Amino acid sequence: MAKSKSDWKAAAKKLKGKVKDLRRAAGDAAASAETAAKPKKAPNPVSPLAPKGGFPALPVIAGAEFAAVSAEVRYKGRTDVMLARLAPGTAIAGAFTRSSTRAACVLDCEAKLRRRAADDTGAAIIVNSGNANAFTGRLGQEAVDAVTAGVAEALGVPASRVFSSSTGVIGEPLPHERITAKLGDLKSALSEDAIGLAARAIMTTDTFAKGASAEIAAEGGTIRIAGIAKGSGMIAPDMATMLVYIFTDATISSANLRKIVSRQVDGTFNAITVDSDTSTSDALIVAATGKSPAAAITDLRSKPARAFEAALRGVMMDLAHQVVRDGEGATKFVEIRLTGAADAADAHRVAMAIANSPLVKTAIAGEDANWGRIVMAIGKSGGTVDRDRISIRFGDILVAEKGWRSPDYSEEETSAYMKGDALVIQVDLGMGRASKSVWTCDLTHRYIDINADYRS
Amino acid sequence: MAKSKSDWKAAAKKLKGKVKDLRRAAGDAAASAETAAKPKKAPNPVSPLAPKGGFPALPVIAGAEFAAVSAEVRYKGRTDVMLARLAPGTAIAGAFTRSSTRAACVLDCEAKLRRRAADDTGAAIIVNSGNANAFTGRLGQEAVDAVTAGVAEALGVPASRVFSSSTGVIGEPLPHERITAKLGDLKSALSEDAIGLAARAIMTTDTFAKGASAEIAAEGGTIRIAGIAKGSGMIAPDMATMLVYIFTDATISSANLRKIVSRQVDGTFNAITVDSDTSTSDALIVAATGKSPAAAITDLRSKPARAFEAALRGVMMDLAHQVVRDGEGATKFVEIRLTGAADAADAHRVAMAIANSPLVKTAIAGEDANWGRIVMAIGKSGGTVDRDRISIRFGDILVAEKGWRSPDYSEEETSAYMKGDALVIQVDLGMGRASKSVWTCDLTHRYIDINADYRS
Numbered sequence: 001m002a003k004s005k006s007d008w009k010a011a012a013k014k015l016k017g018k019v020k021d022l023r024r025a026a027g028d029a030a031a032s033a034e035t036a037a038k039p040k041k042a043p044n045p046v047s048p049l050a051p052k053g054g055f056p057a058l059p060v061i062a063g064a065e066f067a068a069v070s071a072e073v074r075y076k077g078r079t080d081v082m083l084a085r086l087a088p089g090t091a092i093a094g095a096f097t098r099s100s101t102r103a104a105c106v107l108d109c110e111a112k113l114r115r116r117a118a119d120d121t122g123a124a125i126i127v128n129s130g131n132a133n134a135f136t137g138r139l140g141q142e143a144v145d146a147v148t149a150g151v152a153e154a155l156g157v158p159a160s161r162v163f164s165s166s167t168g169v170i171g172e173p174l175p176h177e178r179i180t181a182k183l184g185d186l187k188s189a190l191s192e193d194a195i196g197l198a199a200r201a202i203m204t205t206d207t208f209a210k211g212a213s214a215e216i217a218a219e220g221g222t223i224r225i226a227g228i229a230k231g232s233g234m235i236a237p238d239m240a241t242m243l244v245y246i247f248t249d250a251t252i253s254s255a256n257l258r259k260i261v262s263r264q265v266d267g268t269f270n271a272i273t274v275d276s277d278t279s280t281s282d283a284l285i286v287a288a289t290g291k292s293p294a295a296a297i298t299d300l301r302s303k304p305a306r307a308f309e310a311a312l313r314g315v316m317m318d319l320a321h322q323v324v325r326d327g328e329g330a331t332k333f334v335e336i337r338l339t340g341a342a343d344a345a346d347a348h349r350v351a352m353a354i355a356n357s358p359l360v361k362t363a364i365a366g367e368d369a370n371w372g373r374i375v376m377a378i379g380k381s382g383g384t385v386d387r388d389r390i391s392i393r394f395g396d397i398l399v400a401e402k403g404w405r406s407p408d409y410s411e412e413e414t415s416a417y418m419k420g421d422a423l424v425i426q427v428d429l430g431m432g433r434a435s436k437s438v439w440t441c442d443l444t445h446r447y448i449d450i451n452a453d454y455r456s
Numbered sequence: 457m458a459k460s461k462s463d464w465k466a467a468a469k470k471l472k473g474k475v476k477d478l479r480r481a482a483g484d485a486a487a488s489a490e491t492a493a494k495p496k497k498a499p500n501p502v503s504p505l506a507p508k509g510g511f512p513a514l515p516v517i518a519g520a521e522f523a524a525v526s527a528e529v530r531y532k533g534r535t536d537v538m539l540a541r542l543a544p545g546t547a548i549a550g551a552f553t554r555s556s557t558r559a560a561c562v563l564d565c566e567a568k569l570r571r572r573a574a575d576d577t578g579a580a581i582i583v584n585s586g587n588a589n590a591f592t593g594r595l596g597q598e599a600v601d602a603v604t605a606g607v608a609e610a611l612g613v614p615a616s617r618v619f620s621s622s623t624g625v626i627g628e629p630l631p632h633e634r635i636t637a638k639l640g641d642l643k644s645a646l647s648e649d650a651i652g653l654a655a656r657a658i659m660t661t662d663t664f665a666k667g668a669s670a671e672i673a674a675e676g677g678t679i680r681i682a683g684i685a686k687g688s689g690m691i692a693p694d695m696a697t698m699l700v701y702i703f704t705d706a707t708i709s710s711a712n713l714r715k716i717v718s719r720q721v722d723g724t725f726n727a728i729t730v731d732s733d734t735s736t737s738d739a740l741i742v743a744a745t746g747k748s749p750a751a752a753i754t755d756l757r758s759k760p761a762r763a764f765e766a767a768l769r770g771v772m773m774d775l776a777h778q779v780v781r782d783g784e785g786a787t788k789f790v791e792i793r794l795t796g797a798a799d800a801a802d803a804h805r806v807a808m809a810i811a812n813s814p815l816v817k818t819a820i821a822g823e824d825a826n827w828g829r830i831v832m833a834i835g836k837s838g839g840t841v842d843r844d845r846i847s848i849r850f851g852d853i854l855v856a857e858k859g860w861r862s863p864d865y866s867e868e869e870t871s872a873y874m875k876g877d878a879l880v881i882q883v884d885l886g887m888g889r890a891s892k893s894v895w896t897c898d899l900t901h902r903y904i905d906i907n908a909d910y911r912s
Contacts, residue, residue: 101835101843135831137844137859170828171861280835358814358899359907366908372626375591379557379736387557388593403593405627443814444908448901451815452822 049325049333049421049441050208055199058213058226060192061247063087063289067189068201071182073175074130074168081179082198083186084245085155086123089290091254092163093261095269097282103133104140105164106281108148112160119254123161124151125245125285126179127202129230133166133174134280143174150180154187165243165283167204167230195247199228202243205450206230206326212318214311218304221293223250225311229319231282231326244269244284244319250308251296252288259300260309261286266348268316271438272324273355286312324439329446332364333422339435340428346383347436350429353381361443364423369414371399374427389430394418505781505789505877505897506664511655514669514682516648517703519543519745523645524657527638529631530586530624537635538654539642540701541611542579545746547710548619549717551725553738559589560596561620562737564604568616575710579617580607581701581741582635583658585686589622589630590736599630606636610643621699621739623660623686651703655684658699661906662686662782668774670767674760677749679706681767685775687738687782700725700740700775705748706764712756716765717742722804724772727894728780729811742768780895785902788820789878795891796884802839803892806885809837817899820879825870827855830883845886850874 064086068079086092094113096106126147133140144164152159166174199209210229215222231242261284269284290296297305325333336355341347354360357377363370371392378385388403395417398406417423520542524535542548550569552562582603589596600620608615622630655665666685671678687698708716717740725740746752753761781789792811797803810816813833819826827848834841844859851873854862873879 097835099832099835100837100839100841101831101846135828135843135856135860139860170831171856173860280832358903362904362907365904368908372591375557375626376555376736379553379555381556383556385556387591390557400591400627404591404595404629443904445901445904447814448818448821448899448904451818452824452900 046207047326047330049330051322051325055196055209056211056213058195058211059215059224061195061224061226061289062192062249062291063090064195064247064249064287065190065192066194066198067186067191068194068197069182069185069189071128071178073128073178079197079201080130081126081128081182081186082201083151083183083190084125084198084247084287085190086125086247086287087289087291088120088122090123091119091252091257091288091290092123092161093254093258093286094163095261095265095284097280099280099282101135101280103166103281104136104144105133105166106283108141108144109163109165109283109285112163115160116254117158117160119161121161122155122157123163123287124155124157125163125165125287126151127165127167127243127245128174128179129202129204130168131166131172131174132168132170132281134170136171136173139173143176146176147179150183154183163285165281167202167243167281170280195226195228198245199230202228202230204230208322208326210319210322210326212315212322214315216294216307216311218292218294218307220295223248223292223294223308223311225250225315227315227319229323231323242269242282242323244316246284246286246312246315246319248286248288248312249290249292250288250294251290251292252308253298256297256300256305257286257288260312264309264313264316267437268313268320271436272320273352273438273440321439324441327441328450329444329448330441331421331444332442334364334440334442335424335437336440337424337426337435337437338429339426340389340430340432341434341436342384342429342432344434344436346429346431347434348438350378350381350383350385350427351436351438353377353383354425354427355438355440358443361440364418365442365444367415367418369394369399369411369418371405374425375400378427378429383429384431385429386431391428391430393426395424502663503782503786505786507778507781511652511665512667512669514651514667515671515680517651517680517682517745518648518705518747519546520651520703520705520743521646521648522650522654523642523647524650524653525638525641525645527584527634529584529634535653535657536586537582537584537638537642538657539607539639539646540581540654540703540743541646542581542703542743543745543747544576544578546579547575547708547713547744547746548579548617549710549714549742550619551717551721551740553736555736555738557591557736559622559737560592560600561589561622562739564597564600565619565621565739565741568619571616572710573614573616575617577617578611578613579619579743580611580613581619581621581743582607583621583623583699583701584630584635585658585660586624587622587628587630588624588626588737590626592627592629595629599632602632603635606639610639619741621737623658623699623737626736651682651684654701655686658684658686660686664778664782666775666778666782668771668778670771672750672763672767674748674750674763676751679748679750679764679767680704681706681771683771683775685779687779698725698738698779700772702740702742702768702771702775704742704744704768705746706744706750707746707748707752708744708764709754712753712761713742713744715756716768720765720769720772723893724769724776727892728776729808729894729896777895780897783897784906785900785904786897787877787900788898790820790896790898791880791893792896793880793882793891793893794885795882796845796886796888797890797892798840798885798888800890800892802885802887803890804894806834806837806839806841806883807892807894809833809839810881810883811894811896814899817896820874821898821900823871823874825850825855825867825874827861830881831856834883834885839885840887841885842887847884847886849882851880
C-alpha cells in the first residue's frame with residue numbers, strides 16, 4: 001500500500017526523533033568510552049581498612065589545649081597548622097626518625113630534648129603540613145628558629161620548650177612567615193576540646209584523621225591519654241612522614257616518661273611498615289601535663305606505673321595500626337607474627353624482610369597464599385635460619401613445615417582465608433625463643449597510582 | 457514552502473540511512489567503551505628495554521656442546537631442560553645465592569665446587585625450568601642425586617663434576633624421572649652450536665632469551681667467551697631465579713678462574729636489583745674448556761690475564777644488564793652511580809637503598825625527577841652521610857647540592873631528561889673515595905599485574 005504525503009511526513013517526524021535520540025545516545029556512549037579509556041585520577045577515597053565510625057571521641061586532657069588554622073603553607077581551603085599549648089609542669093618525651101638526612105625540625109626537637117630543660121614552665125608543639133622543611137640547608141634551621149621563637153613569644157614559654165614538626169614537600173624552603181602571621185589567631189582559638197581539629201590539620205594525603213585514647217582508673221582519680229597521628233608511610237609525590245602526638249594528664253617525670261616511650265616504641269611505631277621507605281621527618285612526642293588528680297607515677301615497677309605503661313602502649317599501638325590501615329593503596333591489614341628466632345635482632349630482621357618483600361605483598365594483594373615467597377623472604381633476611389625447622393601458618397592453617405609443604409595443606413581452605421581483609425601470617429623459625437610481631441599492608445595498583453606522578 | 461509527498465519520501469529515506477549509520481556508530485562506541493572499561497590481561501610482551509636485534513650470534517666454544525629438549529617438567533609445548541657437556545680438562549668456578557633457604561641443587565653445586573674435584577675428566581651442567589626444587593625437604597637432594605647420577609652415567613663423567621640448577625615453582629617435589637627419561641635424547645642432540653636453544657630452555661617468564669659474548673686476540677690464538685642467562689628478579693607467581701652459564705675456551709686453572717669470578721661478581725650480578733627480593737636458586741657457573749690455541753693464563757697480573765678478565769667482566773655485565781632490562785614491568789633502565797662514599801660497604805649500601813626504594817622507582821616510572829626521594833633513600837640507608845655534602849645529578853644535570861636544591865636547577869630540563877629509557881642518577885656523598893654503580897629498573901603497574909595472581 002502506497003503511503004500518503006501525511007504518512008511520509010509522520011514517518012519523517014518519527015525518524016527525526018529517532019535520529020535525535022540516537023545522537024544523544026551516541027554522545028553519551030562516546031563520553032563514556034572516553035571516560036573508560038582515560039580514567040580520571042580518582043579522588044582520594046577513604047581507605048577500606050579505616051576504623052569504622054570515623055574519628056573517635058577523645059577525652060579532654062587537662063592542661064593541654066589545641067588550635068588549628070589555615071595558613072596556606074601550600075594547601076588552600078583547609079587547615080594546615082596546629083598548635084598545642086601545654087601547662088607548666090608538663091613532662092615531654094620523644095622518638096624520631098633515624099634517617100641521616102632528617103629534617104631541621106627533627107634535629108631541633110632532638111637537641112631540645114637532649115638538653116632536658118626544666119619542666120616547670122609551659123610548653124608547646126606546633127606542626128604544619130604541606131612543606132617538610134627537609135633538605136633545605138641552613139634555611140631549614142632559620143625557619144625552625146623563626147617559628148619556635150614566635151610561638152615562645154606569643155605564649156610566654158621558653159623557646160627551648162617549643163617543639164615543631166613539618167610534613168609535606170621535601171627541598172622547598174618553608175614560608176615560615178605564613179605560619180608566624182597566624183600565631184595570634186592560633187592563640188585565641190586554643191581550646192581543650194579541639195584535638196580533633198589538630199588531627200585534621202596535620203594530614204597530607206592521609207585518607208582519614210587518626211586518633212586513639214585510653215583511661216586508667218588510678219588511686220586518687222582517672223588518668224586520661226589521647227593521641228593523634230598522621231601518615232601512611234611515605235605518601236603521595238613529594239609527601240612524607242609519620243607524626244604522632246600523645247597527651248596525658250598523668251603526673252610523671254620526663255625521665256620516667258622517656259624510659260616508657262623508648263621501650264614501647266620498638267614494638268609499636270618501629271614495628272610497622274608500608275613500603276620500607278623511611279621518612280626524613282618521623283616524630284613521636286608524648287606530653288604528660290600532671291593535671292590528673294591521680295597519684296604521681298614514680299616507681300616504674302609499681303602497679304599503677306605498669307597500668308599506665310600498658311594503656312600508653314595501647315594508644316601507641318592503635319595509632320600505629322591506623323597508619324598501616326591508611327597505607328598507600330592498602331586493601332589488607334597484615335600481621336607478621338614471627339616466633340622461634342635465635343634472638344631479638346633476628347626476630348625483627350626476619351619479620352621485616354617478610355613484611356617489606358614486594359613479592360609477598362603483591363601475593364597478598366592477589367589473595368594468593370604464596371608461602372614460597374615467605375620462604376624466599378626468610379632466606380634473604382640474613383637471619384639465622386635452618387630451612388628444615390621453618391613452619392608457616394596463614395591464620396591457623398599450617399601450610400609448610402620441616403623444609404617443605406605440610407602434607408595436610410588445603411589450597412581451598414587457605415584461599416578462603418586469604419579473602420579476609422585482616423590477615424595473620426605466623427612464621428616459626430624453630431631456632432630459639434625470641435619473637436616479634438610487625439604489621440604491614442598489601443601492595444596494589446593504587447600504590448603505583450599514588451606514587452608515580454605521571455606528568456603530562 | 458510546503459514539502460511535496462516526494463520531498464517527504466526523500467527526507468524519510470535520508471533519515472532512515474542516518475538512523476542506520478547512527479545505530480552502527482552507537483554499536484561501535486558501545487563495543488569500544490566495553491573494551492576500554494575491561495582491558496584484557498595482555499600476553500607477555502617482549503620488554504621494551506630488550507636489546508635490539510634479538511638473540512645475538514654467539515661464537516662456538518671448542519669443548520662445549522649443548523642440547524635442549526621438552527621434558528614437560530611443568531610447561532607443555534616448549535623446551536624446558538638444557539644440557540651442556542664440557543670436555544676433559546674444563547676448569548669450573550661458580551657463585552651462588554646467599555639465601556639461607558637456598559635450593560637443594562645450589563647446595564649440591566656449592567659442595568661439589570668446595571671439594572675441588574680434579575678437572576682432568578669431562579663435566580656437565582643440567583638445568584630445568586618449571587620447578588625450582590626449592591623448599592622440598594629431603595626429596596630435594598634425592599632429586600638432585602637422581603638427575604646428576606643419570607647425567608654422569610649417560611656421559612661417562614664423574615657425578616662430582618655434574619652441576620644442576622632448577623628454576624620455577626617453589627615447594628613442589630621435582631618430577632626428576634621426567635628429566636632422566638630424556639637423557640638419551642639430550643645426549644644424541646649435543647651440538648657445539650646449540651647454545652641458543654639452551655638459552656631458551658631455561659627461560660621461565662623471561663620475555664627474551666639472553667646471550668652475550670667476547671673474543672680476545674691472545675698470543676697463539678683467539679680466546680672466545682659465550683654466556684647465557686635467564687631471570688628478571690623473582691618473576692611471575694611462584695617463579696624465581698637468575699641463572700647464568702658462561703663458557704670459554706681459555707686455558708686457565710679452576711683456582712685462577714675462581715679468583716677472577718669471585719672478584720667480578722660483586723660489580724656485575726651482585727650490583728643489579730629488580731625488586732630487592734633474592735631468589736632461593738641464583739647460580740652463576742663459568743666453565744673454561746682450555747681448547748683455545750692461545751697460551752694458558754697462569755699469572756693473573758699478566759697482560760693476557762687482565763685482557764681475559766676484562767672480557768669476562770664485559771660478558772658478565774652485559775648479561776646482568778639484560779636481566780634488569782627484562783625486569784618485571786620495567787620501562788626504564790637505571791644506573792645509580794654512587795661516588796664519594798666513606799668506604800666500599802657504604803657505597804654499596806647507599807646505592808642499593810636508592811635502587812630498591814619503591815618510592816624512587818615509582819617516581820622514575822612517572823618520569824618525575826623526584827630528588828627528595830633520593831635524599832630520603834640515602835637517609836634511610838644506614839650509610840655514613842652528611843646531609844650538607846650530598847650532591848645529586850640526573851644525567852649531567854645538577855639538581856641538589858650543599859643540603860638543598862641547586863640554585864641553577866631547571867625543572868623543565870630535568871623532566872625532558874626523565875623521558876629517556878636509559879637513565880643515570882649520580883649521587884656524590886662527599887665523604888670519601890669509594891664508589892659503586894648498581895643497576896635497577898622502574899616500578900610500574902605491570903609489576904603488580906605480573907605478581908598479584910588474582911585468583912577468581
